[in-house]
Amino acid sequence: MVDIINKIKDAVMSGQADQIQALVKEALAADVKASDILKEGFIAVMDEVGEKMSKDEIFIPEVLAAAKTMQTGLDLLKPYLVESESEYTGKVVIGSVKGDVHDIGKNMVCMMFEGAGFEVIDLGVNVPDEEFVENVKNQQPQILALSSLYTPTMLAMKDVIDALTDAGLRDKVKIIVGGAPVTQLFADDIGADGYAPDASKAVLKAKELLGN
Amino acid sequence: MPKVKFISHQKEVDVPAGKTLLYAAAKAEIPIDSVCGGKGTCGKCKAMVIFGDRGTPTAAEREHLTPEEIEHGFVLACKCHVLEDMVVELPHKKDSSNRKTAFVHIKQPEVVEASIEKYLIKLKRPTAKDLRPDCDRLLNSLPLDGLRVSREVLATLPRVLREKSFNITAVLANGKLIAVEPGDTTQRKFGLAVDLGTTTVVGSIVNLYSGEIMATSATANLQQAYGADVVSRITYAVQQEQGIEQLQNRILRTVNLLIDDLLAQTKIDKFEVYELIVVGNTAMSHFFLGVDPAYLAAPPFIPAFTGPFSLRAAELGLGMNPQGRVLVLPSIAGYVGSDMVGVMLATNMDQRKDISLAIDIGTNGEIVLAGRGRIFVCSTAAGPAFEGAQIKYGMRAAEGAIESVNIDSDADVQLKVINGSPPRGICGSGLIKAIAEFLKAGIIDSSGRFNNAQTAPKDLSSRLKERFIKRDDGACFVLAWGRESANGDNIVITQKDIRMLQLSKAAIYAGINILQKEMGISESEINQVFLSGAFGSFIDIESALVTGLLPKIPAERIVSVGNAAFDGALLALISKTSRTRTFFLPGVVEHLELSTRVDFQEEFVNALNF
Numbered sequence: 001m002v003d004i005i006n007k008i009k010d011a012v013m014s015g016q017a018d019q020i021q022a023l024v025k026e027a028l029a030a031d032v033k034a035s036d037i038l039k040e041g042f043i044a045v046m047d048e049v050g051e052k053m054s055k056d057e058i059f060i061p062e063v064l065a066a067a068k069t070m071q072t073g074l075d076l077l078k079p080y081l082v083e084s085e086s087e088y089t090g091k092v093v094i095g096s097v098k099g100d101v102h103d104i105g106k107n108m109v110c111m112m113f114e115g116a117g118f119e120v121i122d123l124g125v126n127v128p129d130e131e132f133v134e135n136v137k138n139q140q141p142q143i144l145a146l147s148s149l150y151t152p153t154m155l156a157m158k159d160v161i162d163a164l165t166d167a168g169l170r171d172k173v174k175i176i177v178g179g180a181p182v183t184q185l186f187a188d189d190i191g192a193d194g195y196a197p198d199a200s201k202a203v204l205k206a207k208e209l210l211g212n
Numbered sequence: 213m214p215k216v217k218f219i220s221h222q223k224e225v226d227v228p229a230g231k232t233l234l235y236a237a238a239k240a241e242i243p244i245d246s247v248c249g250g251k252g253t254c255g256k257c258k259a260m261v262i263f264g265d266r267g268t269p270t271a272a273e274r275e276h277l278t279p280e281e282i283e284h285g286f287v288l289a290c291k292c293h294v295l296e297d298m299v300v301e302l303p304h305k306k307d308s309s310n311r312k313t314a315f316v317h318i319k320q321p322e323v324v325e326a327s328i329e330k331y332l333i334k335l336k337r338p339t340a341k342d343l344r345p346d347c348d349r350l351l352n353s354l355p356l357d358g359l360r361v362s363r364e365v366l367a368t369l370p371r372v373l374r375e376k377s378f379n380i381t382a383v384l385a386n387g388k389l390i391a392v393e394p395g396d397t398t399q400r401k402f403g404l405a406v407d408l409g410t411t412t413v414v415g416s417i418v419n420l421y422s423g424e425i426m427a428t429s430a431t432a433n434l435q436q437a438y439g440a441d442v443v444s445r446i447t448y449a450v451q452q453e454q455g456i457e458q459l460q461n462r463i464l465r466t467v468n469l470l471i472d473d474l475l476a477q478t479k480i481d482k483f484e485v486y487e488l489i490v491v492g493n494t495a496m497s498h499f500f501l502g503v504d505p506a507y508l509a510a511p512p513f514i515p516a517f518t519g520p521f522s523l524r525a526a527e528l529g530l531g532m533n534p535q536g537r538v539l540v541l542p543s544i545a546g547y548v549g550s551d552m553v554g555v556m557l558a559t560n561m562d563q564r565k566d567i568s569l570a571i572d573i574g575t576n577g578e579i580v581l582a583g584r585g586r587i588f589v590c591s592t593a594a595g596p597a598f599e600g601a602q603i604k605y606g607m608r609a610a611e612g613a614i615e616s617v618n619i620d621s622d623a624d625v626q627l628k629v630i631n632g633s634p635p636r637g638i639c640g641s642g643l644i645k646a647i648a649e650f651l652k653a654g655i656i657d658s659s660g661r662f663n664n665a666q667t668a669p670k671d672l673s674s675r676l677k678e679r680f681i682k683r684d685d686g687a688c689f690v691l692a693w694g695r696e697s698a699n700g701d702n703i704v705i706t707q708k709d710i711r712m713l714q715l716s717k718a719a720i721y722a723g724i725n726i727l728q729k730e731m732g733i734s735e736s737e738i739n740q741v742f743l744s745g746a747f748g749s750f751i752d753i754e755s756a757l758v759t760g761l762l763p764k765i766p767a768e769r770i771v772s773v774g775n776a777a778f779d780g781a782l783l784a785l786i787s788k789t790s791r792t793r794t795f796f797l798p799g800v801v802e803h804l805e806l807s808t809r810v811d812f813q814e815e816f817v818n819a820l821n822f
Contacts, residue, residue, distance in 0.1 A: 055686050056707040059660055059714060061820050099510040101807045104817065126511070151443050152509040183253050185271060 004030060008037065008073065009045040015065025020073040034080035038117070042070050042077075046115025050200020053108075060104060063199070067111035074114070089116060090210055093135045093173075094145040095123035097156035102149035105179060108199040109145060116203045118143075129156075129163040136169050143206045146192075148179040157182075158190040174209040178202055217299045218242055219262070233259055233289035233300060238437030241465075244302065245436075245601075245608075248444060250290035252276075256440075256601065257289040264298030325788045326420040327386045327537075328486045330398045331355055335378040346370050350392065354382055359389045364526075364535055383486060383535075390486065390535040402426070402485045404474070404532065405781035406467060407551060408492030408500060409433060410442055410575070411599075411608070412746075413466050414778050417474040417485070423786045427477040431470050435462040435499065441575045441596065442495035446509040449499070460502035464528055467500075471531045485532035488525065489791075490540045491781040493549035493576075497521075497540050500528075511807060513546030518798045541784055541794050545803040547591035552578045553794050554780025559742045559773060562587060562797065566739035567731075569724065571762075572777070573598055573747045577720040580801075581727040581738075587797075588730050590804040592723035597709075597716040598640035598747050604685070604706045605637040612636030612698050614691060615750065617646040619653045624675045625691060634698040638691065638705070641750040646691065646705055647713055648755035651822055655680075655689055658822045660710050662687040714820050717761040722815035723806060724763055730804060735763040744776035760822055 004027045011020050027037050049066045052058045058066075092113050096106050103125050113120045121139055123131055136144055144164075146157045157177050164170045176194040177187050187195035194209050196202035213226040216236040223240040234257055237244045248254035255276030262285065269282050270291045277286050333353050336342060344352070346369050347361050361369070369392060373380060376395035383391040383401070406415040416428040438459060439445040449455035475482055490500060494515050498505040501521060507514045519542040526534035541550035552572060555561075561568050567583030577594040580587065600606030600613075607613050614635050616628035628642075629635045638646065650656045653676070654669040663669075664687065665677040679690040681704070688704035697703050728735060741762065743751065749772045756762045762770065773779075784791040806812040 056711050057661060057687075059711055059820060061817055062659060064817060101511055103810075103813050150510075151447055181248075181253070183251075185252065 004032060005037070005041045008041040009048075012042065012045045012066050012069045012073070013049065015062060015069050017065070017069040017072045020069045021076050024073050024076045028080065034077055037077055038074075038081060042073060042115060043117060046070060046112060047200070049115070050112055050198075050203065054198050054200055060108070063108055063111075064104075067108065067115070070111070070115055089118050089207070090143060091119045091121065091139060091141040092143040092145055092206065093121045093123065093132070093139055093141040094147070095127035095132065096125040096147045096149070096179075097153055097160060098126055098128050099156055100148050100150050100153040100179075101125045102147070102179070105149060105199070106147040109147065109178065109202050112199040112203050113145075113206070116207075118203075118206070129160050132160045133163050133167050133169065136164060136173050137167070141173060142210055144173045144175045145202060145206070146175065146177045148177070148182060150179075151181045154179075154181055154186065155190075157192070161191050174206070176202060176205055176209070214264075214294050215297045216240070216294055217297075219299060219301055221302065227294050229295055230293055233261075233287065233292045233294060233298075234437060236294055236300075237289060237302070238434075241434055242302065243432040243434070243436045244289055245440060248290075248439070250439070250448075252288055252291050254440075254601065255288065258286055259289045259292070260301045261285045261287055261292065262299045262301055264294075264296055264300075266292055267295070324421065324423040324786050326401070326403065326487075326786055327788050327791070328401050328403065328420050329384045330401055331382045331384070332396050332398045333380055333382055335373060335380065337378050346373055349373070350380070350382075354389070356384070356387060359384075359387075361389060362535070365389060365392055385486060385537045390537065391483075391533060393483075397484075400480075400484050402480055403487035403489070403785045404471065404485060405489045405778065405785045406470065406491070407554070407775060407778035407781055408463060408467075408490060408496040410493065410496065411436065411440070413463075413470055414775060415467070415470045415474060416778075416782060417478055417480060418782065418785055420487070420786065425782070426480065427474050429470055429473045429477070431466060431473070433463065434466045434469075435459055438462070440599075440601065442493060443509055445499070446495060446505045449504075450506045450509070456499075456502060456504055459499045463496065463499050464530065468529075468531045475531070482531050483533045486536040487785065488530065488532060488536065488538045489781045489785045490538065491550040491554040491777050492540075493551055494518075494543040494546055495549075497543055497550055500540065508546045512805060515543060515546045518543045518545070519550070520795055539784075539791075541781065541791075542798045544589055544798055544801050545591070545805075547576055548578050548589045548801075548803060550794075551777035551780075552580060552589065553797050554777035554784070555742070555744045555773075556580060556582070556587070556780070556797065556801075557783050557790055557794055558776040558779035559744075561742075562793065562800075564740075567733060567737050568740040568742065569727075569738050570742040570744060570773075570776070571720065571724070571748065572745045573720065573743070573751075573761075574745055575599060577723060579720070579723045579727060581724075581731055583733070583737075584731060586731065587801045588727045588804060589801055590723050590727060590806050592719045592806055594716045594719045595712065597643070597712040600637065600639050600643075602712050603638065603643060603709045605701075605703045606643070606709070607637035607639060609639040609641065609746065609750065613639040614642040614646075614703070615639055616642055616752070617649050617691060619649040619655070619676070620673075621653050621669070621671055621676070622673050624673065625679065627692060634696060635692045635703055636698040637703065639750075640747050641752065643705070643709070643713060644717075644759055644761065645752045645755045647710060648752070648758040650689065650705075650710075651758055656710060656822075660714050660820075660822060662689065662707055662710070713759070714822075717759055718816050718819035720761055721763065721819040722812055725815045725819070726804060726806060726809065726812055728763075729811075730802075735765055738763075738765055739769060741765055741770040742773045742776065743770065744773050746775070748772050749774050758822075760819065 245256040252272030561582040618626040692703040
């Protein structure tokens with residue numbers, strides 16, 4: 001089992017999306033539990049991917065290729081996972097705030113969350129405040145993640161937080177913020193619960209806020 | 213009010229207690245690198261407090277300064293509040309302005325065709341039989357019909373006419389009477405061309421008869437205290453009360469300093485300067501005219517105007533003939549300014565028959581692709597890496613900046629430093645060269661990742677292998693050891709620096725690709741590439757090709773054209789025909805907004821690797 005799990009991890013790390021489904025099938029055929037493939041394989045390797053990304057050892061293209069490989073593998077694995085929901089870590093609503101159309105960084109955060117077993121609801125880019133509020137209300141996520149890559153749109157993060165406060169939902173969700181110009185000081189200033197400098201730290205921060 | 217003395221600049225200012233050192237420096241008109249505009253996030257505005265209470269270090273200061281620096285009194289100027297008299301030393305910096313003027317092209321136009329015309333006229337003296345008022349007397353003798361005498365001209369007309377016994381020189385701008393001067397001044401008429409750079413403002417004074425450039429000068433843009441890039445400045449302008457006025461005052465002061473210098477150098481009187489042509493990015497054009505730039509900064513990046521915009525010098529308080537004309541050349545879009553129109557004019561792109569590409573690389577990379585009867589432009593957020601910001605040892609191209617790096621696999625690193633002084637950091641063109649050399653020597657791989665002494669190619673010399681080091685901030689490669697550098701620090705390129713450069717070069721490359729797609733051509737069909745701007749003039753073209761900043765186009769088709777934006781302004785000053793051509797460009801040029809295109813993000817990711 002260790003052998004095939006390692007093959008899966010290598011395939012994800014080197015972004016071999018074309019081989020991952022065959023490897024997952026091989027593992028299932030060898031009676032490796034789907035939840036083990038997820039935990040020992042995908043979640044473990046995405047942790048590694050995140051760590052290497054934090055250290056700038058690997059970069060956006062490799063992270064995206066790894067994430068795509070993981071996605072492809074997960075698509076095959078999902079039907080086998082329905083039974084056990086034990087890996088469910090939480091639910092995240094995420095989006096780039098209004099005025100901000102940057103997609104790549106936010107997508108990497110999505111993938112890291114998925115890799116860590118979160119259910120991710122991606123609202124996309126240039127998301128109006130109301131849409132965040134609506135989704136917090138209806139989806140009841142534990143985490144709301146806001147992205148801004150552009151100085152003039154940073155203040156839109158505060159607008160979202162204020163809108164949640166006005167809607168009486170502020171204490172229903174933990175809010176984390178990120179993006180190139182965002183800093184811990186800024187996050188504190190606008191009343192966010194957490195800040196993370198990159199996609200993998202975002203997951204760590206979210207887990208920390210959820211107390212696990 | 214407490215006084216702040218900047219000993220490095222021998223300047224002293226009073227500031228209200230509680231204001232920041234950055235404010236004090238701005239008041240003293242000392243340019244400080246302040247990339248983030250005082251938010252405490254960039255860490256570039258370091259200063260050393262020699263005397264006075266520096267206060268408790270803030271979180272931002274603890275993040276950007278080492279404990280030793282804090283111990284020695286270093287602060288971030290934007291976070292240090294002046295509560296009592298202070299003496300402050302700023303890190304020694306020679307301005308990069310000198311480098312900017314060095315490459316101004318002096319092109320003699322074929323035909324000088326100024327829009328300022330002078331006519332020497334001898335008026336009939338009033339007599340008992342000729343009681344016409346002065347104004348009518350003047351208008352009746354002018355060579356053109358339908359002219360108007362403005363209140364300003366009228367105000368002094370009676371004395372002007374009589375000063376040289378009714379011999380006068382009439383000055384017309386685009387067929388409008390703008391001044392009447394006593395006697396014969398027809399030998400002298402001058403104009404100015406100015407490029408409002410975000411960092412440096414360059415200007416020339418030109419003889420409008422011969423087209424000769426009499427003098428050229430450059431000065432740091434005094435707006436820098438409000439942020440190094442236009443987005444920070446727009447943010448400031450929008451958020452502060454009277455922010456727009458402050459920024460306008462700063463740019464007008466900068467231009468006036470420049471004009472004063474040009475006049476002093478040439479001994480030309482300000483009243484002999486009748487015209488000023490201005491180019492700049494769209495935000496600078498807004499600031500120059502005091503126009504609200506708020507909606508330039510957020511999608512869909514709508515400018516208040518594209519122009520051209522013309523007004524009297526007096527309306528802006530500029531130090532030239534107050535009745536002289538100021539013309540801001542037209543912009544194309546929020547992030548494609550009149551500077552790019554200047555580039556198109558100077559390179560003749562709008563009239564060429566073949567396919568040509570022009571790139572102006574700065575914080576924003578502006579790209580123009582012309583051919584097949586169409587002109588496409590886009591602006592791409594290259595980030596500040598090319599200007600040395602967000603690079604660990606990044607700096608502007610000034611004294612002590614590494615501007616070139618050579619790596620000989622079986623020998624060592626060789627550096628070329630501006631002014632030959634001990635290295636203090638690396639500028640954008642040096643960074644590109646360094647990374648191209650890293651790739652060639654196998655110091656980094658094609659994904660941009662550093663090798664190390666073990667994984668590097670076997671034939672790498674031991675002296676080079678020693679240069680791979682690990683620090684708290686990750687893998688690095690040492691360009692200059694502490695014993696050779698100006699401040700004793702190892703000057704290194706970090707892994708993160710390489711990632712920043714990858715982001716920047718991919719943005720430019722992806723922008724070029726999108727324009728090619730839109731025109732339906734491949735890169736091999738591009739006949740000529742113009743690299744403009746300071747960075748484009750100093751960049752090593754081979755390195756730009758090796759790193760993939762530029763598409764694979766034969767190097768002989770790529771030329772640096774210097775400050776072509778400014779050349780365009782000069783052309784517009786001395787040639788009415790050229791000037792008129794620019795007026796049509798906003799209507800002809802097709803602007804592509806990249807930030808809303810999904811395919812741009814795909815191209816961008818694809819272009820990140822080397």
